Amino acid sequence: MLLYALKRLVYVLPVAFGVSIVCFLLVHLAPGDPLTAIMPIDATAEQQAQMRAAYGFDKPLPVQYGIWLFKVLQGDLGASIASGRPVASEVGRAVGNSLILASLATLIGFGFGTFFGFVAGYFRGSPLDRLASVVSILGVSVPHYWLGMVMVIVFSALLGWLPSTGAGPGGSTAWRFDWEHLQYIILPAVTMSAIPMGIIARTVRALVADILSQDFVQALRAKGMGEWPVFKHVVRNAAPTALAVMGLQLGYLLGGSILIETVFAWPGTGFLLNTAIFQRDLPLLQGTILVLALFFVALNLIVDVLQSSLDPRIQRG
Amino acid sequence: MIIGAPPAPEDRDRGGPGTPLLDVRGLTKHFGGKGGLFGKAKSGVVRAVDGIDFSVAKGETLGIVGESGCGKSTTARLVMQIIRPDAGDILFDGEAVGSQALSLGDFRRQAQMVFQDSYASLNPRLTVEETVAFGPRVQGAKPAAALAKAHDLLHRVGLEPRRFAGRYPHEISGGQRQRVNIARALSLDPRLLILDEAVSALDKSVEAQVLNLLLDLKRDFGLTYMFITHDLNVVRFMSDRIMVMYLGKVAEFGPSEPIFEKPGHPYTAALLSSMPSMDPDHRTQEAPLTGDPPNPIDPPSGCRFHPRCKMVSTLCSQAEPRLSTMGEDHLAACHLADPQSGHPRLAAA
Amino acid sequence: MAAVDLSAVAIPPAERSEGYWASVLRRLRRDPVAMAALAIILLIVLAAILAPYIAPADPFRGSMARRLRAVGTPGYPLGSDELGRDMLTRLMYGGRLSLFMGVTPVILAFIAGSGVGIFAAYVGGWVNTVVMRVIDVFFAFPSVLLAIALSGALGAGILNSIVSLTVVFVPQIARIAEAVTTQTRNRDFVEAARISGAGPLTIVRVHILGNVLGPIFVYATSLISVSMILSSGLSFLGLGVKPPEPEWGLMLNTLRTAIYNQPLVAALPGVMIFITSISFNLFSDGLRGAMEVRQ
Numbered sequence: 001m002l003l004y005a006l007k008r009l010v011y012v013l014p015v016a017f018g019v020s021i022v023c024f025l026l027v028h029l030a031p032g033d034p035l036t037a038i039m040p041i042d043a044t045a046e047q048q049a050q051m052r053a054a055y056g057f058d059k060p061l062p063v064q065y066g067i068w069l070f071k072v073l074q075g076d077l078g079a080s081i082a083s084g085r086p087v088a089s090e091v092g093r094a095v096g097n098s099l100i101l102a103s104l105a106t107l108i109g110f111g112f113g114t115f116f117g118f119v120a121g122y123f124r125g126s127p128l129d130r131l132a133s134v135v136s137i138l139g140v141s142v143p144h145y146w147l148g149m150v151m152v153i154v155f156s157a158l159l160g161w162l163p164s165t166g167a168g169p170g171g172s173t174a175w176r177f178d179w180e181h182l183q184y185i186i187l188p189a190v191t192m193s194a195i196p197m198g199i200i201a202r203t204v205r206a207l208v209a210d211i212l213s214q215d216f217v218q219a220l221r222a223k224g225m226g227e228w229p230v231f232k233h234v235v236r237n238a239a240p241t242a243l244a245v246m247g248l249q250l251g252y253l254l255g256g257s258i259l260i261e262t263v264f265a266w267p268g269t270g271f272l273l274n275t276a277i278f279q280r281d282l283p284l285l286q287g288t289i290l291v292l293a294l295f296f297v298a299l300n301l302i303v304d305v306l307q308s309s310l311d312p313r314i315q316r317g
Numbered sequence: 318m319i320i321g322a323p324p325a326p327e328d329r330d331r332g333g334p335g336t337p338l339l340d341v342r343g344l345t346k347h348f349g350g351k352g353g354l355f356g357k358a359k360s361g362v363v364r365a366v367d368g369i370d371f372s373v374a375k376g377e378t379l380g381i382v383g384e385s386g387c388g389k390s391t392t393a394r395l396v397m398q399i400i401r402p403d404a405g406d407i408l409f410d411g412e413a414v415g416s417q418a419l420s421l422g423d424f425r426r427q428a429q430m431v432f433q434d435s436y437a438s439l440n441p442r443l444t445v446e447e448t449v450a451f452g453p454r455v456q457g458a459k460p461a462a463a464l465a466k467a468h469d470l471l472h473r474v475g476l477e478p479r480r481f482a483g484r485y486p487h488e489i490s491g492g493q494r495q496r497v498n499i500a501r502a503l504s505l506d507p508r509l510l511i512l513d514e515a516v517s518a519l520d521k522s523v524e525a526q527v528l529n530l531l532l533d534l535k536r537d538f539g540l541t542y543m544f545i546t547h548d549l550n551v552v553r554f555m556s557d558r559i560m561v562m563y564l565g566k567v568a569e570f571g572p573s574e575p576i577f578e579k580p581g582h583p584y585t586a587a588l589l590s591s592m593p594s595m596d597p598d599h600r601t602q603e604a605p606l607t608g609d610p611p612n613p614i615d616p617p618s619g620c621r622f623h624p625r626c627k628m629v630s631t632l633c634s635q636a637e638p639r640l641s642t643m644g645e646d647h648l649a650a651c652h653l654a655d656p657q658s659g660h661p662r663l664a665a666a
Numbered sequence: 667m668a669a670v671d672l673s674a675v676a677i678p679p680a681e682r683s684e685g686y687w688a689s690v691l692r693r694l695r696r697d698p699v700a701m702a703a704l705a706i707i708l709l710i711v712l713a714a715i716l717a718p719y720i721a722p723a724d725p726f727r728g729s730m731a732r733r734l735r736a737v738g739t740p741g742y743p744l745g746s747d748e749l750g751r752d753m754l755t756r757l758m759y760g761g762r763l764s765l766f767m768g769v770t771p772v773i774l775a776f777i778a779g780s781g782v783g784i785f786a787a788y789v790g791g792w793v794n795t796v797v798m799r800v801i802d803v804f805f806a807f808p809s810v811l812l813a814i815a816l817s818g819a820l821g822a823g824i825l826n827s828i829v830s831l832t833v834v835f836v837p838q839i840a841r842i843a844e845a846v847t848t849q850t851r852n853r854d855f856v857e858a859a860r861i862s863g864a865g866p867l868t869i870v871r872v873h874i875l876g877n878v879l880g881p882i883f884v885y886a887t888s889l890i891s892v893s894m895i896l897s898s899g900l901s902f903l904g905l906g907v908k909p910p911e912p913e914w915g916l917m918l919n920t921l922r923t924a925i926y927n928q929p930l931v932a933a934l935p936g937v938m939i940f941i942t943s944i945s946f947n948l949f950s951d952g953l954r955g956a957m958e959v960r961q
């Protein structure tokens with residue numbers, strides 16, 4: 001188990017290294033250099049050169065990467081060009097907010113997805129199964145940013161039950177777990193849960209149907225074993241894979257929340273990315289993406305190791 | 318219109334009838350053994366083929382038998398250069414394969430192979446005639462000529478082109494598929510045909526038909542066969558000479574009849590006694606072979622057969638027996654066949 | 667002795683079996699859901715192509731006096747947008763860019779990803795390992811994040827949006843292509859072709875492509891739905907098409923201000939994205955079903 005974890009870690013490190021290179025190069029994809037956007041229009045060539053030197057953009061790329069990586073490893077993601085504040089602290093606050101939203105969405109999606117998938121797998125071919133298939137295909141096909149708008153239209157504009165945007169009455173900073181704040185998270189979380197719900201329903205349906213069709217389950221039933229032990233058996237065998245899918249979905253939601261966070265003005269990483277892009281604040285963009293991608297890599301690793309400890313048969317070479 | 322005529326045998330028989338068509342010396346292939354992650358988890362070396370010598374004379378059928386995992390299929394793939402040998406020489410009609418005189422391409426035009434799995438060895442997206450015409454097309458034949466040749470060969474292997482040429486592999490039976498594979502192998506006018514368990518997956522009645530077809534084709538096309546199987550009845554029916562393999566080594570080699578009548582290696586004897594025979598006179602009293610062959614990653618010391626051998630002595634686990642002459646052209650790798658070996662049972666006899 | 671007079675057997679009119687793709691087509695035609703999805707896709711594509719001839723109004727000319735009319739207003743069957751332009755017209759024109767920007771990345775990625783994956787798998791060895799490790803790096807980014815990061819760095823624009831999405835999909839398709847090619851190239855018929863003296867290019871053309879392009883193609887069609895949602899999403903964020911071009915994602919964005927006045931009109935562009943995306947998903951499912959029946 002520990003050995004397997006170490007082996008996976010050794011495998012993941014080069015990937016993390018590659019991720020850092022991609023994030024670093026991202027900034028250099030941009031036309032011009034990262035300073036063009038904020039440079040005063042009337043800056044002289046000399047002033048421009050000075051500013052480049054101050055940010056280190058005058059050095060060759062590999063050297064810049066080395067310096068950047070060295071700082072990143074110490075937790076220094078540089079300073080935001082727009083606000084001048086350290087990127088690390090900005091990202092840290094935003095990740096916290098995103099994590100709350102994404103976790104809640106994953107839980108909702110997992111709950112309903114498992115339910116639909118279980119029902120569909122248990123009663124294969126029944127109308128319930130077809131309904132569950134429809135729900136899951138709707139879940140993966142819907143443009144979630146549009147679903148967010150529809151939610152706002154229905155529950156906020158038409159019914160007036162829930163607030164449409166923001167993270168609470170006190171703005172974006174003072175999140176608390178009380179109703180006053182929680183009502184702000186309901187719409188974005190439900191919207192966001194549509195995708196994992198569809199995917200988890202699909203996975204669980206296939207798992208349950210597969211387990212039920214195994215010979216020894218048929219044998220248990222033939223011997224007059226009640227439905228309860230069969231049900232327990234199915235749960236025990238479906239759980240590792242279902243949980244793994246859930247873990248990965250959390251990672252996807254965290255990294256893919258930008259559109260929904262924009263719709264609901266939720267002060268998370270997506271919102272931060274949006275700001276970074278439109279202010280052409282490339283260090284902020286780079287830092288946010290690096291943190292999200294590394295978080296995703298780490299989550300993958302954890303899911304992988306946990307899954308193999310639940311079910312030792314699932315070990316990747 | 319006269320097509321499908323292979324070059325007259327005398328044109329291609331460069332070495333003369335005395336030179337074996339295939340001469341293999343010291344053929345060796347070990348699998349694995351490359352270091353794992355950081356060279357720590359070193360995986361074991363599988364000694365699939367471990368220094369074997371044999372030859373196939375022109376026009377004969379050499380049968381190769383042994384249990385699964387003994388290296389017989391690997392030997393076939395090594396000869397065809399599908400996998401590269403670690404060591405050893407392969408001479409075809411007196412010339413080294415891959416040399417100036419005989420390039421790999423030249424060799425492959427003259428040696429072809431039929432695989433065990435009739436379905437996996439046919440491209441599911443090609444029709445029967447496309448499969449058979451592929452080789453001639455690759456070798457530069459015009460489409461119409463290649464197609465005509467394919468139809469001729471299909472006819473020769475007993476598949477009426479009108480009915481079968483346009484079919485896909487999943488639409489025909491296993492026996493028919495294997496006939497297609499044989500036609501495909503013959504499409505390059507080879508001199509040597511390697512049949513790797515080519516009939517093992519077929520039903521007994523179909524197997525017999527295909528075996529008879531192979532005998533007819535051998536006569537009509539002047540072929541030489543290397544016939545690999547685990548079925549002793551089949552090998553006896555087909556072969557002039559037989560090579561028995563055990564764990565990557567040659568256990569016994571010789572003409573078919575002496576080997577069946579008077580096996581020189583206890584392993585061959587055990588194989589024969591486990592074989593169902595219709596003739597009570599041929600039923601031996603010896604116990605059939607028990608257990609599985611040992612792991613080729615870590616083969617036994619000395620004689621590789623000694624843990625399963627009834628005639629075992631302490632010598633057998635210490636010294637590896639050499640191939641000793643039993644009779645004319647008959648060799649066995651057993652201390653009992655070697656008068657100088659010092660095996661205690663020799664003294665008793 | 668082996669020469670045969672072929673005049674008796676030469677090239678008889680052989681019975682032909684139905685080819686693989688013909689049988690896939692036949693099964694697909696019997697799948698009502700897939701055919702309905704295909705009909706909807708064709709309808710949307712046709713409306714987009716023929717928009718200049720059949721659209722009732724000018725997609726760019728609006729009237730501030732007639733802004734945000736409700737669905738069903740005479741002269742505005744689907745209402746009007748925040749600048750008073752006819753919604754039906756703009757939805758028809760919008761399909762042009764939305765479909766183009768959603769489908770093009772998948773086509774480009776199908777070509778590039780298949781090339782990379784098949785090459786890596788066929789060559790094998792360390793080349794394959796290196797290529798697959800690089801692909802692993804791209805898999806470390808959730809696709810939405812990677813798409814937005816790339817377009818964010820490249821800047822807004824139609825071309826940049828297409829480039830970003832292509833980069834997102836190439837590794838995904840390459841991974842599938844690598845897997846099916848590795849599976850195929852180890853089958854005996856490839857060995858048999860090799861010992862017939864065929865070179866690598868011939869083997870790939872005759873024996874590999876025919877067996878791997880099908881599964882890769884099905885996977886690629888399943889990505890069109892994702893690509894439609896993502897490319898409209900980029901425009902929704904302001905990273906794709908720039909106003910006043912009609913494009914569903916961008917229209918959805920500019921109509922956000924109207925959700926309190928004309929909620930139904932505001933939601934319409936999203937309905938188009940949804941319908942297109944779900945149709946591509948259903949069609950892809952049907953295609954997979956039709957192809958999986960037998961090898």
